[in-house]
Amino acid sequence: MEVGEGFEVVPPSASAMVESMRAYGYSPGTAVADLVDNSIAAGARNVWLRFIWDGPDSCISVTDDGIGMDEDGLRNAMRLGSRSPLEDRHKDDLGRFGLGLKTASFSQSRRLTVASIMSGGAVATRCWDLDHIARSGTDRWELRTAPMASSERHLQALDSMKSGTVVLWELLDRLVAGTSVGNDADRVAFYRAADLVREHLAMVFHRYIDGPSPRLTIHTGGEKITDQVRGWDPFLTAHPATHEGPTEDIICPGGQFSVTGFILPHKDRLTERAYEEGAGTNGWTGHQGMYVYRNERLLVPGGWLGLGRPRAWTAQAHYNLARIRVDLPNTLDADWQIDVRKSMARVPLGSRERLFELAEIVRGQARKVFAHRARHGARRETEEIVRAWSARPTPDGRSTYRVNRKHPTVRALLAGEAEGKAAIERLLRTLEETVPVRQIWLDTVDQEGEHGRPFENVADSSVRDLMQATYRIYRKRKGLSDSEAVRQVLLHEEFQDFPGIAATLGE
Ligand SMILES: Nc1ncnc2c1ncn2[C@@H]1O[C@H](COP(=O)(O)OP(=O)(O)O)[C@@H](O)[C@H]1O
Ligand SMILES: [Mg+2]
Numbered sequence: 001m002e003v004g005e006g007f008e009v010v011p012p013s014a015s016a017m018v019e020s021m022r023a024y025g026y027s028p029g030t031a032v033a034d035l036v037d038n039s040i041a042a043g044a045r046n047v048w049l050r051f052i053w054d055g056p057d058s059c060i061s062v063t064d065d066g067i068g069m070d071e072d073g074l075r076n077a078m079r080l081g082s083r084s085p086l087e088d089r090h091k092d093d094l095g096r097f098g099l100g101l102k103t104a105s106f107s108q109s110r111r112l113t114v115a116s117i118m119s120g121g122a123v124a125t126r127c128w129d130l131d132h133i134a135r136s137g138t139d140r141w142e143l144r145t146a147p148m149a150s151s152e153r154h155l156q157a158l159d160s161m162k163s164g165t166v167v168l169w170e171l172l173d174r175l176v177a178g179t180s181v182g183n184d185a186d187r188v189a190f191y192r193a194a195d196l197v198r199e200h201l202a203m204v205f206h207r208y209i210d211g212p213s214p215r216l217t218i219h220t221g222g223e224k225i226t227d228q229v230r231g232w233d234p235f236l237t238a239h240p241a242t243h244e245g246p247t248e249d250i251i252c253p254g255g256q257f258s259v260t261g262f263i264l265p266h267k268d269r270l271t272e273r274a275y276e277e278g279a280g281t282n283g284w285t286g287h288q289g290m291y292v293y294r295n296e297r298l299l300v301p302g303g304w305l306g307l308g309r310p311r312a313w314t315a316q317a318h319y320n321l322a323r324i325r326v327d328l329p330n331t332l333d334a335d336w337q338i339d340v341r342k343s344m345a346r347v348p349l350g351s352r353e354r355l356f357e358l359a360e361i362v363r364g365q366a367r368k369v370f371a372h373r374a375r376h377g378a379r380r381e382t383e384e385i386v387r388a389w390s391a392r393p394t395p396d397g398r399s400t401y402r403v404n405r406k407h408p409t410v411r412a413l414l415a416g417e418a419e420g421k422a423a424i425e426r427l428l429r430t431l432e433e434t435v436p437v438r439q440i441w442l443d444t445v446d447q448e449g450e451h452g453r454p455f456e457n458v459a460d461s462s463v464r465d466l467m468q469a470t471y472r473i474y475r476k477r478k479g480l481s482d483s484e485a486v487r488q489v490l491l492h493e494e495f496q497d498f499p500g501i502a503a504t505l506g507e
Helices: 014-023 028-041 071-078 100-108 130-136 149-160 184-204 272-278 349-376 408-414 421-434 437-446 460-477 482-490
Strands: 046-052 059-064 111-117 124-129 164-170 217-221 225-228 243-252 255-263 289-294 297-301 322-328 389-393 399-403
Touching (some): 014 100, 014 130, 028 046, 028 059, 028 100, 028 164, 071 111, 100 164, 124 130, 149 164, 184 217
Parallel strands (some): 289 322
Antiparallel strands (some): 059 164, 255 322
C-alpha cells in the first residue's frame, strides 16, 4: 500500500500494546462474562465452563454450541478491534468494541487459543501467545495458526460437536503464578476464584439462565462437568412479598429505555436462607440501587449512579430494600457510555431528572418498609405496645424523645403511688432497657446529623428551675462555695448552652 504524500505509517508496537491491554481492570468474573456474551451472540444454548487445576499450568476454558466461526471469521475475531464500535449491531448482540475476546482473555492469561467449527466445516484454530509477541522483537502481530501441543487436549470437546467454539486460557499468571500443584492452599484459592466467577455469571446472566425454558444453560466443573450455574435474581421476583412497581419508558436521543422499581421483602418475611441469598456477593447495602441491563445482560449490579441531591446518594441501610431495574437496548451504548468491560454505565444528562424522581419514589417506599419493621418488629399492627419512650417531631422537622408519662411505672411514681429507692431504680432500669436506639438511628440518618440541643426551644424559666435545684445540691449537699457551685452546674451536659442563667444562680 502506498503511503499518502505528507504521511508516514506509525503502527502500534505489538508487545507494548498487548501488555497495556492487560490492564483494563477486568476481574476473572467480568472477563469470563465477556466470553459468555460472545457465546450468546453466536446463538449458543449451552456453555461449558471449566476450571482445571494444575498449579502454574492450570487453565480455564469456555466452550459453546453457538454457530462457530470459519477460518476467516476466526482470524478476524482474533484481530484487535475486529469491528468498529460505531457500527450498528444486531439487536440481540452483546458485543460492542470488537475487543472483548482479546482484552478479557489477556487480562487473565498470556496464551489465548480459540478453536471453532461451523456446521459442515472444519475446525479452525488460532492462538495469541503473548510470550511469543514479547520475544519476537520485530513487533509484528504474529498469530499462531495451530494450537500449542499442550493445548490440544483442552480443545477436544469440539470434535463431537456440529458447531461451536472453545476459548482456552493458559498461563494464568494473575491467578496461579507461583503456585504449586501439590499445595492445598493454592488449590483452594484457585477453586475459590472459580466460585466467584460462577457467582458473577449467576448474577450477570440471571435473565438468560432462569425461568422454565431458559435461553442459556451454563454447565461447569473441572475436567468433568458436574454442575449448572443457577441464576441470582436481585429482585426476588418469585417471592410473594416483593412489590413490583409499574414500568416507565424514558426517551433518550438514541432510543428508549425502561425503568421498574422493586421493593424487596423485609428481613422478617424472608427465611434465613432467602435473606442470605438476597444479600448477593456484595451484601444488602452493596446491592441496593440501580441495576442496569443491556439486552437483559446485567452491567451494573446496584449503586445510585451518581443520582441524589444535593449530594450523590451513598449506600445506607435504610434503602437496602430498594432495587431498581433499568433496561437498555444496545442502541443506547453511546448515550450511557458503556465501557469496554461492560461494568459501567452513566446516566445520560437528559434522563437524570426523571430517573432521580423515580428513584426517590422507590427509595421512599423502601425506607418505609424498612423503618416500619425496624421500629415495630414483626408483630401484628393491631397490638398496642406499651412504650416507655415516645418520639415527637419538632416544628422544624427534627425528633425529640420523651419519657411516656403514662407508662405505668412512670405514672405510679408521679402519682405518689410508688416511692423510694426501689421504685426509682425500677424506672431507671425500664428507661435504660428501652432507649429507642433504632428509631434514633433512623431519624439521625434522615435528618443528616442535625441534632437538637438540650432544652432547645424551652422557656428559660423551666431551665432555670432545674439549674437552681442543681445549684442547691452542690451548695447544700456538697458544701461548695457559691462560685464553685455555679462552675459545677455549668459542667453539666444539659446546661452547656445556658451560661447566662448560671450567672444569676447565686443567692
Ligand atoms: N464464541 C464465539 N462464537 C462465535 N463467534 C465469536 C465467538 N467469540 C467471538 N466471536 C466473533 O469474534 C468477534 C469479536 O469478538 P469480541 O472481541 O468479543 O468483540 P465484540 O463482541 O465486541 O464483537 C465477534 O463479533 C464474533 O463475530
Ligand atoms: Mg464480545
